[in-house]
Amino acid sequence: MAESLAVAIQMDPIETINIDADSTFVLGLEAEKRGHRLWHYLPRHLALSGGRVLAKARRLGLRREHGNHCTLGPWEEVDLATMDVVLMRQDPPFDMAYITATHILEHIHPRTLVVNDPASVRNAPEKLFVTHFPDLMPPTLITADRDQIMAFRREHGDIILKPLFGNGGAGVFLVRQDDMNLNALLELFTERSREPLVIQRYVPEVRKGDKRIILVDGEAMGAINRVPAEGEARSNMHVGGRPERTTLTEREREICRRIGPALRDRGLIFVGIDVIGGYLTEINVTSPTGLQEVARFEGVHLEAYIWDAIEARIGR
Numbered sequence: 606m607a608e609s610l611a612v613a614i615q616m617d618p619i620e621t622i623n624i625d626a627d628s629t630f631v632l633g634l635e636a637e638k639r640g641h642r643l644w645h646y647l648p649r650h651l652a653l654s655g656g657r658v659l660a661k662a663r664r665l666g667l668r669r670e671h672g673n674h675c676t677l678g679p680w681e682e683v684d685l686a687t688m689d690v691v692l693m694r695q696d697p698p699f700d701m702a703y704i705t706a707t708h709i710l711e712h713i714h715p716r717t718l719v720v721n722d723p724a725s726v727r728n729a730p731e732k733l734f735v736t737h738f739p740d741l742m743p744p745t746l747i748t749a750d751r752d753q754i755m756a757f758r759r760e761h762g763d764i765i766l767k768p769l770f771g772n773g774g775a776g777v778f779l780v781r782q783d784d785m786n787l788n789a790l791l792e793l794f795t796e797r798s799r800e801p802l803v804i805q806r807y808v809p810e811v812r813k814g815d816k817r818i819i820l821v822d823g824e825a826m827g828a829i830n831r832v833p834a835e836g837e838a839r840s841n842m843h844v845g846g847r848p849e850r851t852t853l854t855e856r857e858r859e860i861c862r863r864i865g866p867a868l869r870d871r872g873l874i875f876v877g878i879d880v881i882g883g884y885l886t887e888i889n890v891t892s893p894t895g896l897q898e899v900a901r902f903e904g905v906h907l908e909a910y911i912w913d914a915i916e917a918r919i920g921r
Contacts (some may be wrong), residue, residue, distance in 0.1 A: 609659060610689040610919070611642040613662060614900065615706070616892075617695050619645055621819045624674045628908075629694040629898040630663050635908040639916075641690075643667070644683055645675075648695045648702065653709045658685045685710075690915060691719045694892050699730050699770045715872075718919055721890050722872030731771055731887045732803050737867070741885040744806040751791055754804055758782065763807035766790060769800050779807060785884040810882025817895045818861060819907055820876045822914040823869030825861035826907050828853055829897035854884040864888065874914050889900070 624630050624747050633643055646662035653659075664678035676806055691710060697703065707723035714723055728734075735742060746757045747769065758764050762782040771777070774795075780787050794802055803882050814830035830851035831841070853861075864885070868876050877893035879886045896907050 610636075610916075611627065612641050612690045613633050613644045613646060613660065613683065613685055613816070614665065614690065614692045614694055615646055615648055615651065615660070615710075616692070618647065619675050620639075620727045621758045622674075622883070624669060624671065626894075626897055628894045629692070629892075630674070631669065631900070631906070631908045632692065632911065634669065634692075635906070635912050637667060640914060643678065646683070648706050649708055651709055653712065656712065658709055658713045659683065659687055686713050686717055688713075688717050689919060691708045691717055693719055693723065693726065694719065695916050697770075697891050698770070699891055702842050707911070718915065719874070720872075720874050720915060723840075725873050727872035729873065729888065729890050730770060731889045731891065734890070735885055738860075738864060738885060741863060742805075743808050743881075743884040743886065746804040748804070749795070749799070749801045751788075754786075754791065754802070758787065762807040763809075765803075765805045765807050765877050766794075767803045767805075768794065768798065769803055782876065790829075803887065808882040808884055808886075813882075814849070814851070815846070816857065818857060818877065818878050818880060819893065819895055819899060820861060820865060820868060821907060821910045822874050823865035823867075825853060825858065825865070826910055827895075827903055827905050828857075829895055829898045829902055831902050848898050848902070854883070860885050867872065874918075875911050 606613060614629065614633060619737035622630055634683040636643060643665040644662040646660040647666040650661040660683050661680055663680055668674055669713065693710065704727055707727040710719045710723040744761055746753060748754065758780070764780050765777065766776040766780050778790060778913065780790065811833060814832045816828055816830050818828040819826055828851050830849045831846040832849060833846055873890050875893055877889040877895055890896070900906050
């Protein structure tokens, strides 16, 4: 076991999390189990001043007790360069505030180990990093050009339309080949954002589930299958997706073997990928989830392996 580490967790308010589902919660519990000391701060309390990266933070204690799961100490100004580890765990959206936080945290990394590596998080948004592995993906188009989108649907039939920097299944549409609403949807997206869209050929095997596979330092360590609710195209659990136990197919193991070295080399220690029908659809690096679901179905506590990887990097 490593010596006691000072660990700052950059995340959303910890007082309101669901302790039966939140992955950051079990990461914190595992850190305390190893004797590490925790601080908590909100992304908006991060500051860069005179070359120093500061945060208005509070000491944090955790326990698995509903309604009383955390103890927060008084506010203090913390120089994050004095921390051993910063866990960047705030939820997306991956917007300019998120990107700015990665730029600020780069000032201390890797002397203070930021997990995941902030430059790699910035350079590997979920729906773009995956495009470096086109042979593992379903046919995919990223564009804001209406003519190209129409041509893609004519070629591939049913398509999935989603915002490039969306999260949690928000704004994801299944557009059938004969659906007359595509133009209206494109108008709606264009009015809301200048960003390109992601258009993918619909993979009907999603009815059997969207598999979330968790990789730790580039190695596949566990998975759950998420089955969409009846009448729903999305498998995200907060929109009714049903988690179930699963095993990895040889195709899924091959996907993990292919992408694992790229994740490891980029300092992406905790990653969740999405696989549908043998196709890689997303590589989630910002604030992956699924640790507690894997523990429930497989009895494996992946947070321990994540901390093993963090401590090994610090030891090196």
